[in-house]
Amino acid sequence: MSWIESKKCSAAEAAEMIVDGDVLGVSGFTLAGYPKEIPTALADRAQRLHDSGVPFKITLFSGASTGDSCDGALARAEAVSFRMPYQSNPALRKAINAGTIKYIDAHLGKMGHLVRTGAVPCPTIAIVEVTAILPDGRVCLSTSGGNSVTYLEMAPRIILELNTRLGDACVGIHDVALPELPPHARPLPIYSAADRVGDTFVQVDINKVVAIVESSRYDEVTQFVEPDDVSRNIGERILDFIRFEESRGRLPKGLAYQSGVGKVANAVLSAMAADDRLQQIDLYTEVIQEAVLPLLKNGKLGVASGTALTLSESTQKEFVANSSEWKKHLIIRQQEVSNSPDVIRRVGVISMNTALEMDIFGNVNSSLVSGSAMMNGIGGSADFARNCMLGFFMTPSVAKNGAISSVVPYVSHVDHPDHDTMIFVTEQGLADLRGLAAEDRARLIIRNCVHPDFREPLTDFLEYSLKHAKGVHMPLALSRAFEMHEKFLETGKML
Amino acid sequence: MSWIESKKCSAAEAAEMIVDGDVLGVSGFTLAGYPKEIPTALADRAQRLHDSGVPFKITLFSGASTGDSCDGALARAEAVSFRMPYQSNPALRKAINAGTIKYIDAHLGKMGHLVRTGAVPCPTIAIVEVTAILPDGRVCLSTSGGNSVTYLEMAPRIILELNTRLGDACVGIHDVALPELPPHARPLPIYSAADRVGDTFVQVDINKVVAIVESSRYDEVTQFVEPDDVSRNIGERILDFIRFEESRGRLPKGLAYQSGVGKVANAVLSAMAADDRLQQIDLYTEVIQEAVLPLLKNGKLGVASGTALTLSESTQKEFVANSSEWKKHLIIRQQEVSNSPDVIRRVGVISMNTALEMDIFGNVNSSLVSGSAMMNGIGGSADFARNCMLGFFMTPSVAKNGAISSVVPYVSHVDHPDHDTMIFVTEQGLADLRGLAAEDRARLIIRNCVHPDFREPLTDFLEYSLKHAKGVHMPLALSRAFEMHEKFLETGKML
Numbered sequence: 001m002s003w004i005e006s007k008k009c010s011a012a013e014a015a016e017m018i019v020d021g022d023v024l025g026v027s028g029f030t031l032a033g034y035p036k037e038i039p040t041a042l043a044d045r046a047q048r049l050h051d052s053g054v055p056f057k058i059t060l061f062s063g064a065s066t067g068d069s070c071d072g073a074l075a076r077a078e079a080v081s082f083r084m085p086y087q088s089n090p091a092l093r094k095a096i097n098a099g100t101i102k103y104i105d106a107h108l109g110k111m112g113h114l115v116r117t118g119a120v121p122c123p124t125i126a127i128v129e130v131t132a133i134l135p136d137g138r139v140c141l142s143t144s145g146g147n148s149v150t151y152l153e154m155a156p157r158i159i160l161e162l163n164t165r166l167g168d169a170c171v172g173i174h175d176v177a178l179p180e181l182p183p184h185a186r187p188l189p190i191y192s193a194a195d196r197v198g199d200t201f202v203q204v205d206i207n208k209v210v211a212i213v214e215s216s217r218y219d220e221v222t223q224f225v226e227p228d229d230v231s232r233n234i235g236e237r238i239l240d241f242i243r244f245e246e247s248r249g250r251l252p253k254g255l256a257y258q259s260g261v262g263k264v265a266n267a268v269l270s271a272m273a274a275d276d277r278l279q280q281i282d283l284y285t286e287v288i289q290e291a292v293l294p295l296l297k298n299g300k301l302g303v304a305s306g307t308a309l310t311l312s313e314s315t316q317k318e319f320v321a322n323s324s325e326w327k328k329h330l331i332i333r334q335q336e337v338s339n340s341p342d343v344i345r346r347v348g349v350i351s352m353n354t355a356l357e358m359d360i361f362g363n364v365n366s367s368l369v370s371g372s373a374m375m376n377g378i379g380g381s382a383d384f385a386r387n388c389m390l391g392f393f394m395t396p397s398v399a400k401n402g403a404i405s406s407v408v409p410y411v412s413h414v415d416h417p418d419h420d421t422m423i424f425v426t427e428q429g430l431a432d433l434r435g436l437a438a439e440d441r442a443r444l445i446i447r448n449c450v451h452p453d454f455r456e457p458l459t460d461f462l463e464y465s466l467k468h469a470k471g472v473h474m475p476l477a478l479s480r481a482f483e484m485h486e487k488f489l490e491t492g493k494m495l
Numbered sequence: 496m497s498w499i500e501s502k503k504c505s506a507a508e509a510a511e512m513i514v515d516g517d518v519l520g521v522s523g524f525t526l527a528g529y530p531k532e533i534p535t536a537l538a539d540r541a542q543r544l545h546d547s548g549v550p551f552k553i554t555l556f557s558g559a560s561t562g563d564s565c566d567g568a569l570a571r572a573e574a575v576s577f578r579m580p581y582q583s584n585p586a587l588r589k590a591i592n593a594g595t596i597k598y599i600d601a602h603l604g605k606m607g608h609l610v611r612t613g614a615v616p617c618p619t620i621a622i623v624e625v626t627a628i629l630p631d632g633r634v635c636l637s638t639s640g641g642n643s644v645t646y647l648e649m650a651p652r653i654i655l656e657l658n659t660r661l662g663d664a665c666v667g668i669h670d671v672a673l674p675e676l677p678p679h680a681r682p683l684p685i686y687s688a689a690d691r692v693g694d695t696f697v698q699v700d701i702n703k704v705v706a707i708v709e710s711s712r713y714d715e716v717t718q719f720v721e722p723d724d725v726s727r728n729i730g731e732r733i734l735d736f737i738r739f740e741e742s743r744g745r746l747p748k749g750l751a752y753q754s755g756v757g758k759v760a761n762a763v764l765s766a767m768a769a770d771d772r773l774q775q776i777d778l779y780t781e782v783i784q785e786a787v788l789p790l791l792k793n794g795k796l797g798v799a800s801g802t803a804l805t806l807s808e809s810t811q812k813e814f815v816a817n818s819s820e821w822k823k824h825l826i827i828r829q830q831e832v833s834n835s836p837d838v839i840r841r842v843g844v845i846s847m848n849t850a851l852e853m854d855i856f857g858n859v860n861s862s863l864v865s866g867s868a869m870m871n872g873i874g875g876s877a878d879f880a881r882n883c884m885l886g887f888f889m890t891p892s893v894a895k896n897g898a899i900s901s902v903v904p905y906v907s908h909v910d911h912p913d914h915d916t917m918i919f920v921t922e923q924g925l926a927d928l929r930g931l932a933a934e935d936r937a938r939l940i941i942r943n944c945v946h947p948d949f950r951e952p953l954t955d956f957l958e959y960s961l962k963h964a965k966g967v968h969m970p971l972a973l974s975r976a977f978e979m980h981e982k983f984l985e986t987g988k989m990l
Contacts, residue, residue, distance in 0.1 A: 082932070099967035102932035107881075107914050117884060118745040119917070119929040182843020182884060183749035187682035250613040254678035341882065342837030348677020363909070371973050373966025378914060386602075386881070387836065389612060389677060412973060414858070414909035419602055419873060422614070434614040437577070437597035470984065471868025472594035478866050478907060478977040478984070485973050489965065 004133050007160075007212040011041035014159050014211040018042055018125060020056045025115070025123030025151030028070065029063035029108075029308035029335060030261060030287045031088075033144030035127045035161040037215040039070035046079035057081035061115065061123055063146020063307065063335055064108055064379065065089065067220035075101065084120070085111040086377040097373045105367055105374065108286065109339025109383035112150040116181055125210075126155035129163050131170045133212065138201035140171050143219055143316075144308040145334045149178055152204055159211045160204075165218055165316070169323035172200050173309075174332050179340075190343045193256045193282035194303040196331065218313045224266070224290040230396045231267035233427040238352060238392055239271050239278070241423065241430055251390060252348070256284035258384045259291075260353035261310075264394050266291040268352055273298060284347045286338055286380040288330060290315055296329050305331040307338035339383035351388035353381040355395045355424075358449070359411045360442040360458055361474060362418030362433050364393050370485055371412030378415045386420045397426035397451040403493040405454040407445060409461045410481040424449050438474045439466070457484070457495065499628050502655075502707040506536035509654050509706040513537055513620060515551045520610070520618030520646030523565065524558035524603075524803035524830060525756060525782045526583075528639030530622045530656040532710040534565035541574035552576035556610065556618055558641020558802065558830055559603055559874065560584065562715035570596065579615070580606040581872040592868045600862055600869065603781065604834025604878035607645040611676055620705075621650035624658050626665045628707065633696035635666050638714055638811075639803040640829045644673055644697055653699060654706045660713055660811065664818035667695050668804075669827050674835075685838045688751045688777035689798040691826065713808045719761070719785040725891045726762030728922040733847060733887055734766050734773070736918065736925055746885060747843070751779035753879045754786075755848035756805075759889050761786040763847055768793060779842045781833055781875040783825060785810055791824055800826040802833035834878035846883035848876040850890045850919075853944070854906045855937040855953055856969065857913030857928050859888050865980055866907030873910045881915045892921035892946040898988045900949040902940060904956045905976040919944050933969045934961070952979070952990065 015038060018024070028034025042058075049056040057079055064086040065071065071089035074080050078100070080092070085106035087093065095101040106114065114120045128148045132140035141148055142163055152158060177198025179188055188197050227235065245251040257272075259265045266289065272278055273294035280302045283292065288306040293315065295301040309332060311319060319326060337343060356375060357365040364385075366378050385391050393416070395406045406426065418441070424431045429448035433441045439462070446458050461483070465475035484494040510533060513519070523529025537553075544551040552574055559581040560566065566584035569575050573595070575587070580601035582588065590596040601609065609615045623643045627635035636643055637658055647653060672693025674680055683692050722730065740746040752767075754760045761784065767773055768789035778787065778799040785806055790796040804827060806814060814821060832838060851870060852860040859880075861873050880886050888911070890901045901921065913936070919926045924943035928936045934957070941953050956978070960970035979989040 096968050097966035099934070099961075102935070103968060104930070104932055105914065110914075114929070118743075121930065179841075181747070182841060183687065183747060185841040185843065186686065187837065187841065191681065192678065248613075252676070252678060342682065342840065345837065346674075346677060346680040346682065348680065368966070368969055370965040371971045371976070372960070372964035372969045374968040378912075382912075382914065413969070413971075415912055415914070417873075417877075417910055417912070419600065419605075419877065419910070434609070435599070435616065437599055439594070440597070465867070466594075469867035470865040471592035471863070473591050473598055473869040474863055474867045474908070476866045476908075478980050481866070481977065482973040489973070 002135060003206055004212060007209055009211050009213060011037035011213045014038050014213045015041040015045045017210055018058065022125050023059040023061065023121050023123045025061045025126045025147065025155050026066065026070065027063065027128040027142065027144060027146050027148040028066040029144035029146040030065050030310050031067050031221045032219050032308040032310045033129050033142035033146065034062065034066035034070045035129045036067065036069040036217040037213050038127055038159060038161055040073045043073035043077035043079055046077040050078060059121065063144055065376065069217065069220060086379055088376045093374060103374060105377040107378065107382050108335050108380040112147040112334065112336040115147065115150055115154060123151050123155040125157045125159065126151035127159045127161065128152060129161045131163055131166050132168065133160060133162060137204045137206040139204050140201055141174050142166065142170055145174060145332045146307060147335060149176055149202055149334050152202060156208060157210050158204060158208045159213065160209060161213050161215050163215045165216045167320055169320045173327050173330055174200050176200065176202050178334055178336055187342060188337060192347055193284040193305040218316055221310055221312045223312045225263065227263060227267035227270050230427045231264045232271065234264050234394050234425050235267035235271035237425050237430050238268055238394065239275060242350065245390065255348040255350050255389055256282040258283065258285040258349045258351045260381060261287050261289060262354045264354050265352060270294065273300060284349050296326060301329050303329055303331060305333060305338065307333055307335040339380040341383060341387045344384060344387040349384060349388045351384040351391040353385060353393055355393040357411050358393060358395065358407050358424055359409060360407060360445045360462060361438050361476065362421045362441050363411045363414050364416035364421055365411040365413045366415040368413035370489060382416060385416050391422045392425055393421055394425040397428045397449060402453060404488060405451060405484065405494050407450045407454065407458065408484050409458065410476055412482060412485050453495065497630060498701055499707060502704055504706050504708060506532035506708045509533050509708045510536040510540045512705055513553065517620050518554040518556065518616050518618045520556045520621045520642065520650050521561065521565065522558065522623040522637065522639060522641050522643040523561040524639035524641040525560050525805050526562050526716045527714050527803040527805045528624050528637035528641065529557065529561035529565045530624045531562065531564040531712040532708050533622055533654060533656050535568045538568035538572035538574055541572040545573060554616065558639055560871065564712065564715060581874055583871045588869060598869060600872040602873065602877050603830050603875040607642040607829065607831040610642065610645055610649060618646050618650040620652045620654065621646035622654045622656065623647060624656045626658055626661050627663065628655060628657060629696065632699045632701040634699050635696055636669050637661065637665055640669060640827045641802060642830060644671055644829050647697060647699055651703060652705050653703045654708065655704060656708050656710050658710045660711045662815055664815045668822050668825055669695050671695065671697050673829055673831055682837060683832060687842055688779040688800040713811050716805055716807045718807045720758065722758060722762035722765050725922045726759045727766065729759050729889050729920050730762035730766035732920050732925050733763055734770060737845065740885065750843040750845050750884055751777040753778065753780040753844045753846045755876060756782050756784060757849045759849050760847060765789065768795060779844050791821060796824050798824055798826060800828060800833065802828055802830040834875045836878060836882045839879060839882040844879060844883045846879040846886040848880060848888055850888040852906050853888060853890065853902050853919055854904060855902060855940045855957065856933050856971065857916045857936045858906045858909050859911035859916055860906040860908045861910040863908035865984060877911060880911050886917045887920055888916055889920040892923045892944060897948060899983060900946060900979065900989050902945045902949065902953065903979050904953065905971055907977060907980050948990065
């Protein structure tokens with residue numbers, strides 16, 4: 001019997017190998033390529049232990065968000081004590097905001113580095129979805145790169161979830177490379193989205209593999225929804241502005257695009273696919289999402305490089321059927337590389353990310369509601385925002401049927417200080433903040449981006465601050481900084 | 496007559512060549528290597544024009560702060576309409592906070608990139624202090640690198656201020672190299688502080704040089720002050736912690752140090768020089784300040800790489816007398832390189848910067864008093880904080896004789912979000928925030944870093960927030976976030 005056959009067991013048996021206090025380093029990034037059977041079995045085990053009064057909690061490190069069979073199942077079973085660096089699961093989020101799960105929100109490009117340098121605990125067990133295991137111990141990763149190579153290298157024990165749903169569709173799609181750590185670090189020679197610098201398989205230490213669990217479950221990605229009018233409007237404003245910058249000679253040809261996740265980001269990609277004037281483009285991004293496919297299908301996609309291929313179930317099947325063609329245009333990297341500041345700077349990226357909240361001075365909040373409740377996390381937005389050639393933050397101007405303005409006097413949490421932001425876009429318009437001092441930024445944002453209902457209160461705040469703040473440089477009166485947020489917390493409306 | 500002789504003129508004549516609305520790109524970084532005679536003459540000219548009712552204002556781009564004969568003189572003459580990316584002059588600061596000068600505070604490592612990519616206006620005239628001009632148009636820069644190469648390349652006209660005070664002391668000290676812009680960017684092969692990758696002179700287009708003004712004035716740097724007890728205490732805590740990390744195997748040998756500017760940073764360098772256990776070290780930093788010299792003199796300095804050599808007048812003279820020996824240990828780069836994220840990541844930097852204000856959740860304010868009044872600017876602190884291997888933010892726990900706590904519920908301005916901070920140090924103690932969720936960070940900071948007078952109000956704020964904030968994840972009650980700041984604005988005391 002080969003070593004592979006000898007390690008095969010059920011998910012329940014594998015879950016038995018995980019003990020209270022273990023630090024799990026799992027594969028998976030934005031609902032792509034995470035283990036499914038083992039976390040679900042682990043949640044069952046935790047539930048049984050809890051029912052009989054035995055404590056059982058683990059720390060969960062991932063690439064980014066995982067699906068409900070991982071984050072959701074484990075959260076509902078109260079099996080997680082600590083989570084990082086990103087999540088998007090409702091049950092997990094609820095526990096984080098109730099204080100029953102500790103959570104650290106980290107730059108996604110930095111998570112692997114934090115583990116490798118000992119800034120956070122080393123995983124005691126790596127649980128990684130793979131699509132092939134070779135006799136010599138090489139494995140083919142699944143639909144995401146994430147931090148899988150780091151966890152496989154650093155954890156003393158490994159459990160592989162061998163997923164057969166994708167056949168050999170993922171073979172050849174990965175570019176497995178990580179930079180060395182200082183003082184031996186050298187740059188990876190990636191100069192454009194298409195550059196490959198590593199192997200396509202990951203070599204695993206066979207002696208560390210304690211279990212192999214078979215699975216055929218799909219990534220739990222919801223069906224793609226066509227953009228609404230507001231999102232489409234934002235997408236078109238961005239494309240118009242890019243054309244304008246190109247016409248002024250301020251944007252060289254040959255840059256790559258990065259697009260965040262969500263319906264507004266999807267709308268931008270959809271607008272690109274529909275735009276006849278747009279020539280072939282490359283993406284150097286984090287998540288290659290379903291909205292990229294129209295670009296691929298109509299011949300406009302050169303290469304999309306990312307760390308996750310996030311597709312709905314039907315599109316995962318389409319990928320399997322067309323993988324040899326699609327793979328010519330797709331590269332999946334480790335997230336330390338997809339989100340690497342130096343590669344982003346070199347390749348030259350036009351970055352587009354969704355803001356949860358913006359303020360009139362140019363600060364952006366990507367993560368916290370009312371300054372305290374975690375939504376998902378900062379993700380890779382800061383990796384791209386600070387290092388891009390041209391950066392957009394976009395959001396509809398209002399939320400909750402107009403009760404909330406997405407543009408506020410001062411964001412309730414700062415993920416991106418004004419030093420790191422360039423262009424704000426809502427369906428109301430676009431504000432190019434580059435080269436503007438604070439008061440000028442404020443007036444432009446109020447005029448161009450704010451919903452008409454909120455222009456007067458924001459102008460009033462600005463005028464008050466110009467009179468009463470300690471310095472006029474940044475006209476922010478602390479006493480009224482959060483007045484719209486406080487009103488919302490009291491009444492459910494910002495006005 | 497050579498072209499050099501033919502261009503020589505008085506500072507007043509050169510100032511006549513500058514017109515209302517010009518964008519000046521000047522040399523100079525942290526009071527080192529800025530033009531002195533020309534800005535002073537320009538200020539005189541502006542004053543005369545203003546006296547006769549003629550408007551005259553210029554935009555001033557620099558490396559970083561310049562001395563009083565530049566920033567101060569021009570501010571007092573009301574000759575500046577717009578300034579970026581950093582300053583430290585009292586007259587200029589006053590005008591910025593009064594709103595009569597517009598100011599953008601930018602990452603110092605990014606300023607050159609913003610100019611090169613057209614994100615801010617292109618300088619119309621470069622005014623650069625040089626210490627030698629060769630017949631073929633090559634020039635030797637002075638005590639700083641700054642953005643001089645960018646301004647000399649991009650501005651259509653050039654005025655050189657040829658300073659003779661340094662003789663040939665600066666010849667050979669510079670490493671003149673800039674990375675190409677995307678899509679042609681390649682990494683500069685700098686792998687350690689000592690690596691040189693460029694020329695020592697800058698080639699200037701002779702046809703663009705409109706004037707050469709001779710000068711012998713010294714950089715206006717105040718005399719070095721020996722560290723006080725509080726600063727020494729902080730310095731020793733940092734060194735102790737570094738030793739502790741090394742003993743745990745979490746810090747590899749061979750990393751380089753970065754040290755911010757100011758008395759606390761000086762104290763750290765002084766503590767290093769005095770420490771017998773410390774072996775030879777390299778600095779990969781922004782400003783090579785006077786406190787580096789004891790390390791050089793006692794043989795502990797391998798190489799100090801920076802973008803400025805900021806020395807008091809007497810020490811500038813000492814540099815001239817010993818330059819051949821000192822230059823073996825010193826490299827001055829362009830600030831896009833000294834502060835480059837990718838080089839900082841590769842070299843592996845232990846970063847130490849002064850905070851103006853910290854909060855209990857791990858955010859840092861480096862720039863604004865009471866959220867609105869500019870002090871100096873963010874400087875290069877974010878270039879290093881986000882990309883370092885190990886990062887310290889340090890400050891005395893109180894200011895103004897105890898009226899102000901340096902640790903507050905929530906900083907009045909966020910320059911460094913908690914994602915980018917690692918270790919907080921005051922004379923009260925040190926808090927290692929890595930791997931801690933928000934509430935745990937808050938409790939550790941209150942216990943270890945906060946002055947005893949402020950522990951109770953900060954704990955009270957935290958407990959209130961845990962009960963009343965929308966989410967427990969980040970226990971920040973917006974209604975009380977700035978209560979200590981508001982009290983200070985009303986009464987002059989935070990308690």
